[in-house]
Amino acid sequence: MLSIKDLTVNVNDKKILKGINLEIKAGEIHAIMGPNGSGKSTLSHILSGKSGYEVTGGSATYQGKDLLAMPPEIRAREGVFLAFQYPVEIPGVSNVYLLKAALNAVRKYNGQDEVDAMDFLTLVKGKIKALEMDEKFLYRAVNEGFSGGEKKRNEILQMAILEPKLCILDETDSGLDIDALKVVADGVNSLRSPDRAFIMVTHYQRLLDYIKPDFVHVLAHGQIIKSGGPELALELEEKGYGWLEDGQVAA
Amino acid sequence: MNTALNPYMAAYPALAAVLPGQALAWLQDIRADALARFSSHGFPSAREEDWRYTNLAALAKQTFAPVVAAAEPIIDAEWLKPYQLADAWSLVLVDGHFCAALSRTDGLPESVQVLGMADALQTYGGQVAAYFGKAVDSAEHGFIAFNNAWFTDGVFVDIPAQLVLDKPIQCLHIVTQAGAVAATRNLLVLGANASAQWLETFVGAEVAYLSAAVTEAFVGQNASLTAYKVQCESAQAYHFGGLYVQQARDARFNQHNFAFGGLLARSDIRTDLGQGSECELNGLYLGVKRQHIDNHTRINHTQPHASSRQLYKGVLDGRARGVFQGRVVVAEQAQKTDSDMNNRNLLLSPDAEVDTKPQLEIYADDVKCGHGVTIGQLDEKSVFYLQSRCIDEETARNMLTFAFANEMVDKVANEELKIQLQGLLLKKFSSVIL
């Protein structure tokens, strides 16, 4: 589904990503862990098309297409979804309005009719209930005045409505208490399917107890320095990143 | 100003004979004083502090002439439809003259006095005299002097004490003729404990004209006035609109000012607050292309325990220029004043400009006064967030712009007007589908 080859990215002439290689197939869940400032959010942003980054080399191919050549909204309509580490507050635009506009934009892109207003409300209300959110959130401005946990749930709500193919979750678990984490994990798990893939950026093994990854990668200093199975996360939890970064990598 | 060079002065003698209120000595005095002032000062100049951001040189290059007699209106109810509220009483002024045929006052309680200003001066001259010129006079600036000398008509509305009107009264100012000046004068009186909604709408044919309107409003003790101004003048028009208010003790005045139209538009709103009274001024100005939109507010806290709130928002695109000058004056005896003033601007293009100048003048010592100003562009993080949610960039920008402006429309309690305003907003910043 996604093939990243030797991707190098600069921000303000500073090298942030220094040759990323990653193969993600439909149905897989990849966890990306790594120290603060290692480039995890940069990778998430570059995949979803945020401006301000300079791709200096390499490629990212999504479903056979050059992902990096598409404008952000086309990537989104093609099924790439980023749940932001820090979701933006948008005063004056209600949640329900954004959800509907987003869904209709995808449908239009796929040659479908706009969603019927009643069907849409039924759909949204079902999803919002599953995420144990109050319906009032629908009519509030996007993320405005939401707590950290509420913002993260809201991201998952959008994901649940849009049903993307490649879901990138940038620290969706950070700042969630255990009950909220379970709700969010349930939301993600209910979206698992053979034709959908996930990239989960996280600092905490805890998340991986609820959403079991197929692969765990360690991103440090702009490179993936180690990849492995779920057991790698446990090892990281125990030992931290130091043993990897020091170059004392055990084979 | 050289009379010989001033076509307005040159044309005045012929006009004077047909202006209303000939028989009223007090009005003739006001007119004579105003004429003398206009003759020496003309329209305001950029040398005046309150006009330094608004240059009227282009106005001076053209001459607009009053429409002397009410012509058969070339507009009809159909033309008015986008602007005239269905669920309201309406008073229509066409080219500076009250038009009874287009007005709708049926169902208004008998105790409310509503009539054209020319008629009011004829029939109730004494009553008008009690208020006329008491909220603003010719010394204010050139447009007030001009209006005092030149006004041809307007409306007079007197709402007695205790009466609560459940529907708005809408005054529609319409200019249909190219080159016309419409100088209208309104007087609105609310007795004690009365409550009313008052809407003034300014529209015109797509031609060049000058609209110079003044409204004086007297809000009685513990009375409540919700006032709206919707300015949708033609793109070639010059607009001056002044609203001057006197608030008696405990009176409430809540004003919403929407400035959308005009080539050069200036709005002055001034209120003098009685003890314990409250005022809230909300404004939204939208400028595109080469529009110049200037908003002035002045709140005089003359008595203790009054509060005032102001929020003006501006959206400027193209080469448009916006001005906000808000002045709050707290007199020495106005203790316990609570005042807050905010102006927020969104510049959509590198060539758009805004001059903002909030001023606090405080002579009392036990007060709470604040003010704030922001000037910014659309937040790129928000644009990207929306794009990442499948929305194309242009729509994302329009959505954010609409959201910024719509906050002011949302404050409008009258549903019919709110919908009308949203329509006007969408028309101005099109391609957003709600």
Ligand SMILES: Nc1ncnc2c1ncn2[C@@H]1O[C@H](COP(=O)(O)OP(=O)(O)OP(=O)(O)O)[C@@H](O)[C@H]1O
């Ligand atoms: N706009 C920018 N200008 C300069 N440096 C930047 C910019 N954006 C990111 N960086 C730098 O790029 C590096 C990677 O940042 P990134 O946000 O991708 O890290 P991260 O792995 O997501 O960290 P965290 O775990 O704290 O979220 C950091 O050193 C950061 O300071």
Ligand SMILES: [Mg+2]
């Ligand atoms: Mg990050």
